[in-house]
Amino acid sequence: xxxxxxxxxxxxxxxxxxxxxxxxxxxxxxxxxxxxxxxxxxxxxxxxxxxxxxxxxxxxxxxxxxxxxxxxxxxxxxxxxxxxxxxxxxxxxxxxxxxxxxxxxxxxxxxxxxxxxxxxxxxxxxxxxxxxxxxxxxxxxxxxxxxxxxxxxxxxxxxxxxxxxxxxxxxxxxxxxxx
Amino acid sequence: xxxxxxxxxxxxxxxxxxxxxxxxxxxxxxxxxxxxxxxxxxxxxxxxxxxxxxxxxxxxxxxxxxxxxxxxxxxxxxxxxxxxxxxxxxxxxxxxxxxxxxxxxxxxxxxxxxxxxxxxxxxxxxxxxxxxxxxxxxxxxxxxxxxxxxxxxxxxxxxxxxxxxxxxxxxxxxxxxxxxxxxxxxxxxxxxxxxxxxxxxxxxxxxxxxxxxxxxxxxxxxxxxxxxxxxxxxxxxxxxxxxxxxxxxxxxxxxxxxxxxxxxxxxxxxxxxxxxxxxxxxxxxxxxxxxxxxxxxxxxxxxxxxxxxxxxxxxxxxxxxxxxxxxxxxxxxxxxxxxxxxxxxxxxxxxxxxxxxxxxxxxxxxxxxxxxxxxxxxxxxxxxxxxxxxxxxxxxxxxxxxxxxxxxxxxxxxxxxxxxxxxxxxxxxxxxxxxxxxxxxxxxxxxxxxxxxxxxxxxxxxxxxxxxxxxxxxxxxxxxxxxxxxxxxxxxxxxxxxxxxxxxxxxxxxxxxxxxxxxxxxxxxxxxxxxxxxxxxxxxxxxxxxxxxxxxxxxxxxxxxxxxxxxxxxxxxxxxxxxxxxxxxxxxxxxxxxxxxxxxxxxxxxxxxxxxxxxxxxxxxxxxxxxxxxxxxxxxxxxxxxxxxxxxxxxxxxxxxxxxxx
Numbered sequence: 001x002x003x004x005x006x007x008x009x010x011x012x013x014x015x016x017x018x019x020x021x022x023x024x025x026x027x028x029x030x031x032x033x034x035x036x037x038x039x040x041x042x043x044x045x046x047x048x049x050x051x052x053x054x055x056x057x058x059x060x061x062x063x064x065x066x067x068x069x070x071x072x073x074x075x076x077x078x079x080x081x082x083x084x085x086x087x088x089x090x091x092x093x094x095x096x097x098x099x100x101x102x103x104x105x106x107x108x109x110x111x112x113x114x115x116x117x118x119x120x121x122x123x124x125x126x127x128x129x130x131x132x133x134x135x136x137x138x139x140x141x142x143x144x145x146x147x148x149x150x151x152x153x154x155x156x157x158x159x160x161x162x163x164x165x166x167x168x169x170x171x172x173x174x175x176x177x178x179x
Numbered sequence: 180x181x182x183x184x185x186x187x188x189x190x191x192x193x194x195x196x197x198x199x200x201x202x203x204x205x206x207x208x209x210x211x212x213x214x215x216x217x218x219x220x221x222x223x224x225x226x227x228x229x230x231x232x233x234x235x236x237x238x239x240x241x242x243x244x245x246x247x248x249x250x251x252x253x254x255x256x257x258x259x260x261x262x263x264x265x266x267x268x269x270x271x272x273x274x275x276x277x278x279x280x281x282x283x284x285x286x287x288x289x290x291x292x293x294x295x296x297x298x299x300x301x302x303x304x305x306x307x308x309x310x311x312x313x314x315x316x317x318x319x320x321x322x323x324x325x326x327x328x329x330x331x332x333x334x335x336x337x338x339x340x341x342x343x344x345x346x347x348x349x350x351x352x353x354x355x356x357x358x359x360x361x362x363x364x365x366x367x368x369x370x371x372x373x374x375x376x377x378x379x380x381x382x383x384x385x386x387x388x389x390x391x392x393x394x395x396x397x398x399x400x401x402x403x404x405x406x407x408x409x410x411x412x413x414x415x416x417x418x419x420x421x422x423x424x425x426x427x428x429x430x431x432x433x434x435x436x437x438x439x440x441x442x443x444x445x446x447x448x449x450x451x452x453x454x455x456x457x458x459x460x461x462x463x464x465x466x467x468x469x470x471x472x473x474x475x476x477x478x479x480x481x482x483x484x485x486x487x488x489x490x491x492x493x494x495x496x497x498x499x500x501x502x503x504x505x506x507x508x509x510x511x512x513x514x515x516x517x518x519x520x521x522x523x524x525x526x527x528x529x530x531x532x533x534x535x536x537x538x539x540x541x542x543x544x545x546x547x548x549x550x551x552x553x554x555x556x557x558x559x560x561x562x563x564x565x566x567x568x569x570x571x572x573x574x575x576x577x578x579x580x581x582x583x584x585x586x587x588x589x590x591x592x593x594x595x596x597x598x599x600x601x602x603x604x605x606x607x608x609x610x611x612x613x614x615x616x617x618x619x620x621x622x623x624x625x626x627x628x629x630x631x632x633x634x635x636x637x638x639x640x641x642x643x644x645x646x647x648x649x650x651x652x653x654x655x656x657x658x659x660x661x662x663x664x665x666x667x668x669x670x671x672x673x674x675x676x677x678x679x680x681x682x683x684x685x686x687x688x689x690x691x692x693x694x695x696x697x698x699x700x701x702x703x704x705x706x707x708x709x710x711x712x713x714x715x716x717x718x719x720x721x722x723x724x725x726x727x728x729x730x731x732x733x734x735x736x737x738x739x740x741x742x743x744x745x746x747x748x749x750x751x752x753x754x755x756x757x758x759x760x761x762x763x764x765x766x767x768x769x770x771x772x773x774x775x776x777x778x779x780x781x782x783x784x785x786x787x788x789x790x791x792x793x794x795x796x797x798x799x800x801x802x803x804x805x806x807x808x809x810x811x812x813x814x815x816x817x818x819x820x821x822x823x824x825x826x827x828x829x830x831x832x833x834x835x836x837x838x839x840x841x
Contacts, residue, residue, distance in 0.1 A: 004513035011505040074566035110702040113791055114782035
């Protein structure tokens with residue numbers, strides 16, 4: 001009957017949704033491998049948020065270990081990790097580079113004024129030009145980049161003490177030892 | 180000892196729920212009357228035992244029994260008593276227990292208020308609710324037992340998440356869950372109707388008040404959450420498109436569509452299978468929201484607990500409940516008659532468009548929320564959806580909904596003439612155009628074209644609804660006001676409920692438009708004694724001092740706000756550090772008003788007694804929540820309509836004959 005098969009449509013849509021959720025469940029959302037891991041950082045050039053006269057380029061991430069943190073003022077999870085970043089910003093082993101993503105410069109600057117600025121430098125990427133190159137699909141995300149400019153790790157979701165102690169800190173110690 | 184009693188009570192509740200699912204349903208299919216009559220007592224019994232379990236957990240919190248793992252993680256002996264109580268649902272396990280309690284409560288309410296329903300219908304509805312309750316109780320007992328003990332017993336608890344130590348958030352989850360769980364009643368009615376093969380106007384009339392009550396709770400719950408985010412997060416935003424917020428918005432959107440489509444089914448016996456599908460979807464999205472929040476599939480600030488094992492359980496549960504009901508739908512819905520026909524210009528058409536827009540909203544929110552998962556699954560990885568995307572989509576669709584909202588209630592069922600509608604509404608339309616022109620002036624719009632559009636649309640809703648009310652009363656002999664009073668206390672409750680709810684939409688539109696386009700925010704560094712002018716208000720900073728709360732230490736700023744020379748408010752924003760640890764919390768200080776809020780939020784101390792801080796001027800921001808309150812009030816008025824009480828007597832006789840087992 002041609003009439004009755006359309007009543008199956010909701011069930012089919014739900015089936016597709018379940019498949020999607022199963023895939024999502026199988027992967028820890030905080031450990032999604034990025035195709036860029038092990039690859040050199042993409043070339044880029046961005047105006048700096050705090051001083052648009054200056055530019056932040058890929059070479060600025062070479063020569064020392066960097067945490068590249070993707071954030072935005074509209075992102076509530078970014079607020080959650082902000083305090084952790086403030087603490088980490090005192091660590092001399094690495095620099096923290098912000099990628100202010102899909103954001104309004106005024107909003108972003110007022111966030112920093114209100115809650116402090118944990119970043120050594122911040123690239124301003126309102127149109128997702130660099131975010132796309134880095135495979136960013138949400139905020140917050142944090143990339144670990146080694147001294148040679150190779151992306152070594154990508155963390156999705158807020159950085160907290162647990163993430164730092166269990167994942168980031170050992171990795172950074174290892175990178176430091178590699179020199 | 181008491182926690183163990185709670186645990187046993189939960190197990191007993193599970194047994195009763197199982198019986199409630201099996202016997203009444205089986206009885207309704209075989210015509211076994213005694214089995215069907217078991218439905219009500221079993222529903223009461225389930226409520227009693229879940230309530231015992233809940234009280235046992237409350238007792239553990241109030242006595243700070245840290246030998247219970249859940250209490251140790253979510254409470255602290257320094258916590259004020261009121262928050263010890265609300266901490267019961269401050270975490271995953273307790274939230275579930277609250278869900279189960281409300282589920283049982285709704286079941287018992289159906290049992291009490293269904294005296295006029297035919298027995299097989301009661302048996303099926305309660306049976307389906309029993310099935311759902313099994314899922315939740317089993318989930319709790321297998322993966323999330325709130326009564327689990329902890330050895331060795333810690334001397335002190337870890338404390339409730341400071342974000343949750345707030346009166347707004349203490350009552351936000353119960354309201355929200357009442358809404359979520361309330362949709363289970365509409366769901367159960369729909370499934371019962373599919374099983375019985377009898378989808379008629381009587382069925383729609385039975386489900387309508389239940390659906391509306393659930394929707395009212397959900398509306399209040401969402402508004403409370405938004406209000407809480409506004410004053411507690413210290414950012415002055417009122418909606419963040421966070422996955423958890425979206426999870427509550429989706430059932431609300433579908434629920435709103437459902438309320439409207441039920442109206443068509445009741446009055447015109449049309450849209451029947453569509454209404455059933457919406458009833459299934461509203462509850463399914465409530466469950467999906469729970470899954471998304473609890474499983475950790477999406478990361479969010481709100482996520483209390485993330486655990487793949489729990490995620491898997493909920494997913495299986497979702498498959499059984501949603502997959503099962505959609506399969507039932509695919510099997511039974513083709514036999515449902517199409518119902519009353521209608522012309523292109525008719526109220527049915529308007530309500531159909533309403534439904535399409537609400538479903539489109541829901542699909543957009545669902546897509547936006549799941550986008551990270553979708554892109555990941557297909558390895559696209561390069562596109563992302565953020566806050567700006569959601570806003571754009573909503574602002575693009577909402578004006579059409581508002582336009583339609585002014586016409587739909589004016590249209591007649593089945594057939595109407597465009598000419599009659601034009602004659603009736605032209606004045607309201609012309610007044611809105613005048614409003615559009617007036618508010619386009621630079622001094623009001625601030626140069627933004629959304630401001631006049633928003634104001635004109637709100638005006639359109641107001642004028643058209645006034646016209647519709649007047650039109651309804653035009654044949655009455657009495658003066659307008661007396662006619663209105665007589666109609667309201669007579670048979671007009673659901674009509675006036677609709678009008679009030681729609682005016683709530685108008686109010687909401689004004690609030691959103693004004694606050695989005697005219698708010699002012701200033702980030703400042705101020706020294707004690709400094710003053711700052713903003714939007715006609717002068718803020719004087721008198722300095723900050725340290726204060727101690729019961730379980731936190733805080734810096735408390737002191738501000739005086741002047742309008743001209745007159746002092747209008749003293750504000751004390753705080754920055755709190757809770758002793759239990761975690762990040763410092765901002766407590767914004769707000770001077771609330773009908774037409775504007777002024778809002779001060781404390782940032783960082785920058786040395787020498789100076790503070791970085793943020794001042795806000797938020798025009799009409801209250802209208803956002805007052806609009807939601809009006810919508811909820813409208814729903815409440817509609818539920819009090821006389822026909823839900825007396826008409827059930829009228830409709831029960833033929834319906835009983837029709838639903839009797841073959």
